Amino acid sequence: MSRAFAPKVVTANDLLTGEVVYLTADDRWSPHHHEAELIEDEAEAQLRLLAAEARVAEVVGAYLADARRGPCGPEPVHFREVFRTRGPSNYFHGKQAEGA
Amino acid sequence: MYRYTDFDEAFVRARVAQFREQVERRLSGALTEEEFKPLRLMNGLYLQLHAYMLRVAIPYGTLSSRQMRQLAMIAERWDKGYGHFTTRQNIQFNWPKLRDVPDILEALADVGMHAIQTSGNCVRNVTADHFAGAAADEIADPRPVAELLRQWSTDHPEFQFLPRKFKIAVTGSPNDRAVTRAHDIGLRMVRNAAGEPGFEVLVGGGLGRTPMLGRVIREFLPKADLLPYVEAILATYNLLGRRDNKYKARIKITVHELGLEEIRGLVEAEFERIRGEFSGADQRILAEIEQSFAPPPFVAKPVAGFEAARRDPVFRAWADTNLHPHRRDDHAIVTVSLKAHGATPGDATAAQMRLLADLADAYGYGELRISHEQNVILPHVARADLPALHAALLPAGLATANVGLLSDIIACPGMDYCSLATARSIPVAQEIATRFRDLGLEHEIGPLKIKISGCINACGHHHVGHIGILGLDRAGVETYQITLGGDATETATIGERAGPGFSADELLPALERLIAAYLALREGPEETFLTACRRLGLEPFRAALYPATEAQRDAA
Secondary structure (H helix, E strand, O other): OOOOOOOEEEEEEEOOOOOEEEEOOOOOEEOOHHHOOOEOOHHHHHHHHHHHHOOOOOEEEEEEEEEEOOOOOOEEOOHHHHHHHHOOOOOOOHHHHHOO | OOOOOHHHHHHHHHHHHHHHHHHHHHHHOOOOHHHHHHHHHHOOEEEOOOOEEEEEOOHHHEEEHHHHHHHHHHHHHHOOOEEEEOOOOOEEEOOOOHHHHHHHHHHHHOOOOOOOOOOOOOEOOOEEOOOOOOEOOOOOOOHHHHHHHHHHHOOOHHHOOOOOOEOEEEEOOOOOOOOHHHOOEEEEEEEOOOOOEEEEEEEOOEOOOOOEOOEEEEEEEEHHHHHHHHHHHHHHHHHHOOOOOHHHOOHHHHHHHHOHHHHHHHHHHHHHHHHHHHOOHHHHHHHHHHHHOOOOOOOOOOOHHHHHHOOOHHHHHHHHHHEEEEOOOOEEEEEEOOOOOOOOOOEEEHHHHHHHHHHHHHHOOOEEEEOOOOOEEEEEEEHHHHHHHHHHHHHHOOOOOOOOOOOOOEEOOHHHOOOOOOOOOHHHHHHHHHHHHHHOOHHHHOOOOEEEEOOOOOOOOHHHOOEEEEEEEEOOEEEEEEEEOOEOOOOOEOOEEOOOOEEHHHHHHHHHHHHHHHHHHOOOOOOOHHHHHHHHOOHHHHHHHOOOOHHHHHHO
């Protein structure tokens, strides 16, 4: 049996600022992970990624990242994605400084 | 110092104008990211985890005070008020906005700087001994040669699409401070039996996932033959280097797979073929470049004040660690540590950059250097001025007396910034430095190089650290592997892996056990950690890192 599909979010960096963004269910780019659309179907995830990649004037480097359901919305699974939700650990810069 | 000619100026300005248009076309949708990415990388613009990053070249690590002030201005106006000095003597700005980058490049061009060839499969920023032109042990200043190589390699039509990136380092001193054996080409100035200047040429060194030390391809290359010989190496590599596998594309793999003898034969044949084409033009240009690296007008000053100031223990501690012998007895080379305990290795705020520029003007003939060890050097300071310099550095957090000691750690940006990283490096460096400061052992431990990389690409040079730390992702957990016995100098050695990795929590206690073992095992304070490793082998240090558990002891 193939492994169960791990739920995903579509994430990318904003073209102008480079800030980390997430694709929402209503096709916006949100700076907040918990606003992302949690995609639980593999085929749907691929389609959403293709749609995101087509938005070349808005974002760079879209990809699917593992996520899980949390009380306030999707939460990152891997530590790299956790870091992307807040910013570097040596300075209070990035999302953590913007109150995200 | 080298100043841009009209040609340099026109070239750099043209590149800025081109990039400005490329950015406009990207923003208008005329260029896709796929089309734009190679263009931005050619101009040093990366996309990292949280933002863009602009890597600016500091050729052979040399900066004027004016250039340092401009870097401070850029940090304040377009970034978050600081810059990060790297292990390739470059500076990285971590938060530029895409739209601002052409203006940043324009501001760099205003002071004779650029970000060209700080990325991509081309010849990267040529690095050199950071004490060049100042060190007492130097045969000659390696920077004119480095500048010649920079001019030759910039936009060289044959070498813009090499199989992989290509790094060259030059040293003019027998004491290798430029890690020449870890470069694709390492150049060491030597003299032959007749006393003529030339180079020992090393090829095929590199760190990364397959660390290798460079091997001598030519024991003595006359100085005048440098450019055709380097071009022959590049041309040979350009044809033979593996383009089928990114991880086997560096020249070290070509040398390893084909054997040094075969490569040498091919290079020598190509060298003979192209040598005549150089017709001396390169030597005329080199002679002009050498003029611009004439030593500053040294002012002789009595050293009595320096000797008196040494009675102050704070000054004396700093003078003992952060000064290096200058070619003149009444001067010293000052290393300004960017490794204050708990700070990010290699970071300087705009205010610190400005102060360093001002101090370079006041006490250092307007000249600064960036070392691959991520510190700032004032290469020429009269000993008489050292107490005043130290007093000015102190309140700015720039007088940490730790150069060459445990907390003078090299660390790559790691997963706090870099999209390639597999774990963080900066917090590890911060924790090690603060812990050993609190233990108060640093000066007792003596010379010790800790180098940390956040992934296998080894930007933090962990393979050549006395203690190397490599951050990895093991099943979704940051894990740190330790290597021991590495050496970056003329006695270069690739460190040996100690054993299984440690979690972030386990790492610091493991290092404490390791250092305690060294202190217990050494013959005396004169025996450094590295010397002890060489005398004893790694087993006693492994035993300290991996003590037998109680269960294992019971079973034994």
